[in-house]
Amino acid sequence: MSQKTKTAITPIRSENYPEWYQSVLKAADLSEHSPVRGCMVIKPWGYGIWENLQRALDGMIKETGHQNAYFPLFIPLSYLQKEAQHVEGFAKECAVVTHHRLEKNKEGKLVPAGELEEPLIVRPTSEMIIGHTFSKWVESYRDLPILINQWANVVRWEMRTRMFLRTTEFLWQEGHTVHATKEEAQEEAKKMLQVYSDLCYNYLAMPIICGEKTPSERFPGAVDTYCIEAMMQDRKALQAGTSHFLGQNFSRSCDIKFRNQESELEYGWTTSWGATTRLIGGLIMTHSDDDGLVLPPKIATAHLAIIPIVHNEEAKEKVFSFCDHLARELKKVHYAGQPLNIIVDKRDMRGGEKSWSWIKKGVPLRLEIGPREVDAGQLSLARRDKPHRETTPVSAHELPHRITQILDEIQDNLLAKATAFRDQNTVKIDKKSDFYDFFTAKSEDEIHGGFALCHWNGDPAVEEKIKEDLNVTIRCIPIGAPEEAGKCIITGEPSTRRVIFAKSY
Numbered sequence: 490m491s492q493k494t495k496t497a498i499t500p501i502r503s504e505n506y507p508e509w510y511q512s513v514l515k516a517a518d519l520s521e522h523s524p525v526r527g528c529m530v531i532k533p534w535g536y537g538i539w540e541n542l543q544r545a546l547d548g549m550i551k552e553t554g555h556q557n558a559y560f561p562l563f564i565p566l567s568y569l570q571k572e573a574q575h576v577e578g579f580a581k582e583c584a585v586v587t588h589h590r591l592e593k594n595k596e597g598k599l600v601p602a603g604e605l606e607e608p609l610i611v612r613p614t615s616e617m618i619i620g621h622t623f624s625k626w627v628e629s630y631r632d633l634p635i636l637i638n639q640w641a642n643v644v645r646w647e648m649r650t651r652m653f654l655r656t657t658e659f660l661w662q663e664g665h666t667v668h669a670t671k672e673e674a675q676e677e678a679k680k681m682l683q684v685y686s687d688l689c690y691n692y693l694a695m696p697i698i699c700g701e702k703t704p705s706e707r708f709p710g711a712v713d714t715y716c717i718e719a720m721m722q723d724r725k726a727l728q729a730g731t732s733h734f735l736g737q738n739f740s741r742s743c744d745i746k747f748r749n750q751e752s753e754l755e756y757g758w759t760t761s762w763g764a765t766t767r768l769i770g771g772l773i774m775t776h777s778d779d780d781g782l783v784l785p786p787k788i789a790t791a792h793l794a795i796i797p798i799v800h801n802e803e804a805k806e807k808v809f810s811f812c813d814h815l816a817r818e819l820k821k822v823h824y825a826g827q828p829l830n831i832i833v834d835k836r837d838m839r840g841g842e843k844s845w846s847w848i849k850k851g852v853p854l855r856l857e858i859g860p861r862e863v864d865a866g867q868l869s870l871a872r873r874d875k876p877h878r879e880t881t882p883v884s885a886h887e888l889p890h891r892i893t894q895i896l897d898e899i900q901d902n903l904l905a906k907a908t909a910f911r912d913q914n915t916v917k918i919d920k921k922s923d924f925y926d927f928f929t930a931k932s933e934d935e936i937h938g939g940f941a942l943c944h945w946n947g948d949p950a951v952e953e954k955i956k957e958d959l960n961v962t963i964r965c966i967p968i969g970a971p972e973e974a975g976k977c978i979i980t981g982e983p984s985t986r987r988v989i990f991a992k993s994y
Contacts (some may be wrong), residue, residue: 496779497849505934506723511652513773516849517782520652527650527657531766534850535653537790538769539660543640545692545788545825546662546764549684555636555664560619562641563609568617572742575616578709582645584611611644616710616735616761619665620743627667627747627757634677635667653770654727654994661765667745667757671736674758675713678734681762682715685730692825693768694785694904695719695775696911697729698940698989700965705949708761712736718964718989720911721774724939726964726991729771732762770994775907782851783873785903786896787825793892794847795833798840798859809835811863815856815885824893848877853899854892874899874906914939917987924978928959928992940964940991944984946977954979955990964989 498516502509514520519535531539547557563586569576586609588601612618623635640662650656664681668674682699689695702714711733719727740746740756749755776783786792795812799805816831823829832852834843840857847855855871862868868888869880872895883891918924918941930937938961945951945963955961966988975984 501779529652541788555638564618566608575710579613584644613645624744633669638664663763666760678732678760682732692787696908699968708733726993727771730764735759781849784851786853791830793854794852796857804860917942942987943978944975945988946982951979
């Protein structure tokens with residue numbers, strides 16, 4: 490009987506994937522639960538990932554002509570009621586403020602007082618409050634397009650939460666635009682979906698599929714919803730970003746009107762789009778392994794951990810001085826538009842403990858440096874995308890010239906590995922019995938399923954039936970997929986193209 494390999498994370502992915510995910514969060518020191526139910530504290534290592542992701546996405550948003558602004562956290566209830574489908578979609582998730590102060594009662598306890606004339610909703614999304622603002626900004630076609638983004642937090646009162654994936658409060662960006670024509674707004678919605686796609690591929694090393702949501706899965710009040718879907722290592726889908734063509738629905742609700750070139754009054758065409766801290770959860774579940782977090786270098790909180798190995802005071806000064814000098818030289822190097830972030834770990838701990846702490850935190854590169862390495866000027870570089878005992882020889886002199894190439898190799902390797910995994914677990918299915926087998930676990934903890942490319946007749950009743958039977962939904966209708974005659978996987982009725990079915994987060 491072979492001995493079980495020792496791992497830094499228990500349980501491992503194949504034993505209990507949800508518990509493995511929580512263990513990775515804890516071992517990497519990314520976040521922790523807060524006193525408020527369903528909310529989390531994002532710790533510095535986790536927030537560093539968000540800052541790098543935010544910096545990259547913010548640059549991409551601005552390159553497409555958008556400007557950042559900020560809008561109120563509170564939305565009057567009457568604003569939400571103006572768009573019936575929108576308020577219905579979010580009603581059960583809204584946190585409501587009804588009072589504006591606290592007073593002590595007879596027992597000396599603080600109680601709400603000063604009831605508001607109109608309740609305020611803590612924003613679950615900002616279409617209505619921003620739409621009201623836009624109605625004051627728009628008079629003529631010359632004022633269009635309006636291209637606005639905001640970085641903010643939102644609150645959706647979730648009943649079942651999981652850190653980064655689904656929390657009551659989360660961080661995001663939300664873009665909101667107004668256009669003079671339907672065609673321009675539709676182009677905007679698709680353009681921003683491509684921005685999210687580029688972010689996932691080029692920074693998160695996360696392969697995604699761009700698609701359109703079915704009518705039953707659209708954003709409340711949208712005409713069309715586009716999405717990017719990624720496959721996690723448990724073969725479930727994660728919706729990683731969405732972009733919505735809102736038509737004139739919100740313009741009518743918010744009275745966003747302009748005079749066109751013929752001086753006729755008409756409603757604007759609007760879009761909205763957003764990505765959240767959920768991307769960090771997707772990042773974790775795409776790349777991490779049974780030793781902890783694995784970070785793509787382009788969004789890693791730190792790129793290299795230098796670990797001095799000293800056993801006496803005489804060696805300490807010599808090794809620390811060498812490590813500090815190497816770190817200064819490496820910090821002059823830029824990667825992904827920023828100076829390299831180098832950590833020199835001088836904690837009073839055993840070298841092995843320090844090394845494993847950085848493995849679990851997912852830092853892309855590690856260097857253990859002792860007196861021998863200082864004297865020889867030869868280093869052994871460990872990569873997080875390789876087995877932890879495997880190292881690459883490199884001289885201290887050449888490392889500053891080679892490090893960006895090595896980081897790019899890690900970035901590319903992670904994307905290739907994740908893409909291969911997704912492709913291996915994406916299958917075409919044409920028989921109903923095979924479909925049900927594909928999404929049915931043989932044992933309680935078995936990782937099963939994946940992306941099933943199947944024909945669908947367009948009937949929402951079929952979607953509901955599959956959801957009830959298997960907890961499987963249509964994740965998207967892939968954009969650009971060729972038309973193909975076939976039969977619906979459930980009804981056998983004619984279908985012109987395949988859609989992606991999967992279990993999801």
